[in-house]
Amino acid sequence: MAEYKRPETPQEYQRNFPPKKPLMNTSEAYYESARCLYCYDAPCMDACPTHIDIPLFIKQINTGNVKGAAATIYDSNWLGNACGKVCPTEQLCEGSCVYTEQDMKPLQIGRLQNFATEAVMQAKTNLFKPGPDNGRRVAIVGAGPAGIACACELRVLGYSVEIFEAKALPTGLTVYGTAPYKITNEEALRENEYLQQQLGYTVHYNHPIQNAAQFAELEKQFDAVFLGLGLGATAQLNIPGEELPGVVGAVEFVEELRMKQHAFQVPERVVVIGGGNTAVDAASESARMGAQSVHLVYRRTKADMGAYDFEYATALAAGVQGVFEASPLRIEGENKASGVTFSRPDGSEFHLPADLVIKGTGQAKQGALLAHLPNISTDAKGRVVVDAAHQTTRPGYFAAGDMVNGGAEVVNAAYEGKLAAQGIHQWIQNKNT
């Protein structure tokens, strides 16, 4: 019996995806912030990939300087609101809170971060202003977290910035690839709007940069190019039946769900192949969209799963069944997928019927695109190689985010995008001296 009824209205959709980190009210923020010990050299700051001065912003919330708290957050992280919501805080800041050393509840850092950043966004408080125009222009390819962070930082440094985005919406996987209970579409888009209004970068939507001629044009018009394209489509399993209708990639599945919301139809029986966070998310979401049975099948053991424990627990709570040590052999079906046959380590086989097969097998790298850009080296895993300043092996081209780190969190992309902006600034300054 499924835990969730198929949502048919926006309200039912919201009910099935209640926010994991709901907005705190002022009293909750006050009492929660009072718990912060203001540790010396606080471990939460080190655990945050952007090194936000967490004790400071929490103290600022507690003393009624909420605007200052938001400024502290944005000082380190241009996507402070999104990160407060979508970060795996259990693994990062909150996971390192010293309270956990005595099995006490850590500070709810993510929710406090939301409280502060939400307050300035709702009040439309001006926190940022672009630096004096230095006459230089930078093109950013991809309006994901890395691109937006890079754009914001460059604007503060006085650059004109144009972002070229292949899709219709900004923020990349924040809006297209995150579980809906972490952040809503509106929330994801609002932060970009807030930043863009104050910092004034341009975004060209539905404007993919995908061939050599386009890159050549960018090189002509701009002083530097930043690549923040993320990863590609879901990688192939290379098993029979993969091309059947009813077989989708997890990334594509989540994207369709997020765009169609309650209008998205998830069939009765779902099999998800994979053990990473995206696979677990897709399984979790299938269950919350009313699927009667959802199997998450992973080829190795539970302990080997790439997904965070708390994400898997969330999926289990939604009614997902985990199956371990089973590798997909083939996807069956005539005109449409009807099931998957798996093999056990002992050589035995079993079959799971499915109306929908979701491949959570990771995203492919951007190899095809990079072929248009000679001299951009990638490593053995297909990741773009950059130096400390985030410059690629092709001078004037900088890169950050998933295409460089191989696929990490929004917060990693946000940090790297900012570092890349500082790298671009350094490079342009050096070039001119």
Added chain:
Amino acid sequence: MSNIDLSINFAGIKAPNPFWLASAPPTNTGYQIMKAFEAGWGGAVWKTLGVPVQNVSSRYGSINYRDTRMAGLNNIELITDRPLADNLREIEEVKKYFPNHAVIASLMVESKKEWFQIVKDVENAGADGIELNFGCPHGMCERGMGSAVGQEPEVLNTIVQWVMEAATVPVITKLTPNISDITDPALAAVRGGTSALSLINTIKSIVGIDLDTYAPYPVVDGKGTNGGYCGPAVKPIALHMLKELAGHPEIRNTPISGIGGIETWRDVVEFILLGATSVQVCTAVMHYGFGIVREMEAGLRQFMSDKGYSTIYDFAGKAVPNVVEWKNLNLHYKVVASINADKCIGCQLCHIACDDGAHQAIALPTNGSRVPEIIDENCVGCNLCSLVCPVEECITMERRDDGSQTESWAERTMAGKVPEHFNDPRGGGVGHFVPEPSAALQYKRKDRSGRK
């Protein structure tokens, strides 16, 4: 615990227990006082009766410390603004219902004639005792009463004599802490013949400023005035003044009612240990209601049971002999901090408190853990680390001397052994480790934007 008797006889005023309500808003009406007696309070000092007054709107302001509301409370309310006749009638009614509880009338008037009259009035109404309000530090003092009297020992002495002449019930003189030496007014009261003392009244204060209107709290139409400060924050001041009286040869035989920030059984026990034989409470009731007495009573009974006491007189004043002058402290006593690594959560507040705020005796770990390390030879045993540590019983102060030697500054002075110059090895700080000033330069303030 059945053999514990909490009843008291305070300078002739009998009460079923030492928990009294201080003269304040909670004792404004017979209704409140009877409700308090039902809740378990043993006595109440009626909100001060006296001359006609007019109160203002917006009367209290508070200090909130982090998530703690009303760590300190400040008020600008005056004495009762209810007609004297109403109060007298209610005193009479309360005494009818609660003949064995203590009802004490707090009084504040000006002339001898007025004092004589009001003393007779409250005695006729059935008050078990009188408390003289010589403490109120706001409003009434501007009219020559309250703390204006408490700050003038001679005037205080005269009024006490007037009241003693008129009164047949015991008289408690309530003192203001807004004075440099509390024993001056206390002696004046004792010499005037007062039956007992009570302290402290509120401390003259400004509790905060409104950052938009620039007016002090509580704000009255854009302005404010100094108020009287009370609540948990003032307890240390009260305890000190209590000890000053309880340890004074000419005052210590006069019963003292302790007032000032009492909220828990621990506070009650501390006041009794320093010589109080009744306690008066206001702020805790204004915060939590009369029911707060349940915790005080249960805790006091538990303490007495654990220690084997039957009445509060068994331990009243027991801490007084242990409060000595600095010069009589043992200079050979030596404690050093010790961190329990199993309990340490790695907040490193002890390190930074010691390094920035004390004696540079706690090093950061070099082994990859976050448990700081005590540098024994630098530790002066100041306690600071154990005070800032957020974990129960994680940092303890371990005794290092063997207890065989005791020597105080006073004894050294007598023996001619005090250091004579700064390099005298008999001095304290000689050879004590301090880092070079330039060692501070390694600590750069981090810029988290990464831009600079």
